[in-house]
Amino acid sequence: MEPATFVLFGATGDLAKRKIYPALFQLFVDQKLPPSFSLIGLGRRGLSHESFQANVEQSLITFSRSEVKDADVMKKFLRAFRYHVLDIDRKEDYTKLLRLVEERENELNITPNRMFYLSVGPEFFETIAANIHESGLDSANGWKRLVIEKPFGHDLSSARQLNTKLNQAFNETEIYRIDHYLGKPMVQQIGHLLHSALSEQEYRTRKIASVQITANEVLGVEERAGYYDHAGAIRDMFQNHMLQLLMMLTIELPNRSSVEEVGKLKRNVMKALKPLNKTDVTHHIIRGQYGAGEIQGEQVVGYTDEPGIELGSHNDTFIAARLQINDPFWKDTPIYIRTGKRLKEKATRIVIEFNSEGPLKDLLIIEIGPNERIFFQRSQSGMENSDVEIPIRSQHSFMKEVVKDAYEILIHDALIGDKTYFAHWDEVELSWEWVQPILDAYRENLLPLHIYPAGTYGPSESDKLLEIDGFHWWFDAKNVSINDATKGESFEAQKAELIEL
Numbered sequence: 093m094e095p096a097t098f099v100l101f102g103a104t105g106d107l108a109k110r111k112i113y114p115a116l117f118q119l120f121v122d123q124k125l126p127p128s129f130s131l132i133g134l135g136r137r138g139l140s141h142e143s144f145q146a147n148v149e150q151s152l153i154t155f156s157r158s159e160v161k162d163a164d165v166m167k168k169f170l171r172a173f174r175y176h177v178l179d180i181d182r183k184e185d186y187t188k189l190l191r192l193v194e195e196r197e198n199e200l201n202i203t204p205n206r207m208f209y210l211s212v213g214p215e216f217f218e219t220i221a222a223n224i225h226e227s228g229l230d231s232a233n234g235w236k237r238l239v240i241e242k243p244f245g246h247d248l249s250s251a252r253q254l255n256t257k258l259n260q261a262f263n264e265t266e267i268y269r270i271d272h273y274l275g276k277p278m279v280q281q282i283g284h285l286l287h288s289a290l291s292e293q294e295y296r297t298r299k300i301a302s303v304q305i306t307a308n309e310v311l312g313v314e315e316r317a318g319y320y321d322h323a324g325a326i327r328d329m330f331q332n333h334m335l336q337l338l339m340m341l342t343i344e345l346p347n348r349s350s351v352e353e354v355g356k357l358k359r360n361v362m363k364a365l366k367p368l369n370k371t372d373v374t375h376h377i378i379r380g381q382y383g384a385g386e387i388q389g390e391q392v393v394g395y396t397d398e399p400g401i402e403l404g405s406h407n408d409t410f411i412a413a414r415l416q417i418n419d420p421f422w423k424d425t426p427i428y429i430r431t432g433k434r435l436k437e438k439a440t441r442i443v444i445e446f447n448s449e450g451p452l453k454d455l456l457i458i459e460i461g462p463n464e465r466i467f468f469q470r471s472q473s474g475m476e477n478s479d480v481e482i483p484i485r486s487q488h489s490f491m492k493e494v495v496k497d498a499y500e501i502l503i504h505d506a507l508i509g510d511k512t513y514f515a516h517w518d519e520v521e522l523s524w525e526w527v528q529p530i531l532d533a534y535r536e537n538l539l540p541l542h543i544y545p546a547g548t549y550g551p552s553e554s555d556k557l558l559e560i561d562g563f564h565w566w567f568d569a570k571n572v573s574i575n576d577a578t579k580g581e582s583f584e585a586q587k588a589e590l591i592e593l
């Protein structure tokens with residue numbers, strides 16, 4: 093791996109502490125960082141190199157998943173860390189930063205490969221990219237990469253404008269847009285797993301009746317009111333993570349696919365998605381907001397009583413949607429997506445329901461979080477019994493190894509220059525295009541805002557969205573719980589057999 097300098101904007105922030113430092117440390121322990129690695133942390137607050145290193149150490153002690161918490165190993169890792177005071181708007185701070193970066197490159201005798209990681213609010217992305225360019229930080233004789241956190245824009249036009257600005261300093265091949273769902277090991281495999289799991293016959297005869305993609309959260313808005321109250325579930329989760337899950341599920345990736353192939357396949361899915369207009373939205377989208385309720389035995393306040401939330405806010409904390417992909421394979425299969433905060437349980441999962449006569453349904457279940465697994469199950473709606481799980485034995489490493497954190501995978505990919513599991517501009521733009529009529533309908537209040545009690549599965553209208561098509565959400569406690577699986581029949585063809593992928 094080539095040597096590199098990791099220039100981290102927002103080095104004193106929450107994401108850096110909880111995710112970026114632990115991921116880098118794990119890569120260090122696994123010997124997956126470049127041998128000559130240097131990190132320069134940036135922020136406004138004045139810190140010495142030593143106190144910065146001490147803060148990073150503290151975050152490793154609190155958040156690292158590594159079993160190695162040995163003081164000597166940490167010290168060795170922390171030796172690579174320096175801190176520099178920088179105000180994003182002050183051009184002279186970038187000139188000083190350039191000097192420090194060059195000094196470190198000379199000390200370590202490394203090629204000036206520079207990775208600029210923007211772990212700061214999105215309002216700063218344009219300014220930082222422009223100042224990097226003007227200061228000459230981007231013009232050394234090595235590679236340069238820009239890693240940016242979400243959200244990428246606030247709507248279609250702001251996303252386009254942001255992209256144009258970033259392109260003045262970095263070209264598309266140098267921009268790495270993080271969507272941490274794309275770093276989840278199961279998500280990287282889902283298209284492949286789905287297509288391998290379906291037998292040839294099922295695949296050809298198109299027996300899939302429906303697809304459900306769920307990302308339920310127990311957490312509320314927490315300390316992020318300022319951001320979330322202007323984003324809502326639609327921008328925070330749906331436009332990015334949920335549509336990425338849809339793309340990853342419905343493309344079939346050849347084994348060694350290039351970044352261009354992946355981008356093209358994902359683009360095709362988004363282009364085939366039947367567009368909504370403002371008036372269709374009412375039939376396809378359910379908007380919700382949590383009220384007060386009980387979560388895991390504790391009373392919690394409603395969204396509008398959360399600290400920092402605007403009085404009478406109409407912001408959405410839940411969205412459910414019915415989508416349709418107009419391509420030969422998926423055209424008759426409704427796809428339902430839902431995500432929300434303050435729901436009964438944390439669960440990110442995909443359920444594929446197969447066509448069948450009678451009450452027993454054959455399901456393929458792909459659990460993405462909190463645990464990762466994939467299995468077939470025969471289930472009966474509304475009953476406490478459902479049947480034998482047929483786990484799918486996979487050769488894929490994630491089934492055998494400790495599951496890696498998405499940030500470990502994505503930071504490593506960025507360091508080696510692999511953009512496969514980053515959001516490409518075309519698909520980001522197409523996602524905003526699809527979502528824009530919903531944003532318009534929200535703004536014009538064309539869609540009711542359903543208040544749901546915290547600790548439930550969202551507004552009952554989200555159930556009706558499926559009921560009119562003859563379906564229901566699987567595995568809500570009122571239907572069948574995955575954990576309550578008991579004995580019964582299993583898929584005839586796969587009975588008692590593990591399925592090898």
Ligand SMILES: NC(=O)C1=CN([C@@H]2O[C@H](COP(=O)(O)OP(=O)(O)OC[C@H]3O[C@@H](n4cnc5c(N)ncnc54)[C@H](OP(=O)(O)O)[C@@H]3O)[C@@H](O)[C@H]2O)C=CC1
Nearest residue numbers: 102103104105106107135136137179180211212213214241
């Ligand atoms: N936290 C999370 O779980 C997630 C965050 N994100 C995204 O990551 C990014 C960072 O979020 P998070 O870490 O939570 O934010 P925080 O508010 O915790 O941190 C913001 C960071 O930006 C720095 N900063 C703010 N203003 C300036 C300025 N004018 N000049 C220089 N530095 C500045 C702060 O440093 P200082 O105060 O020292 O100036 C601080 O290090 C955001 O884009 C967010 O949307 C994405 C997914 C999850």
Ligand SMILES: O=C1O[C@H](COP(=O)(O)O)[C@@H](O)[C@H](O)[C@H]1O
Nearest residue numbers: 272307309311328329333440461
């Ligand atoms: O990006 C975000 O994701 C988290 C949910 O991520 P997960 O990996 O725990 O499923 C969400 O809580 C947050 O609001 C959002 O910004």
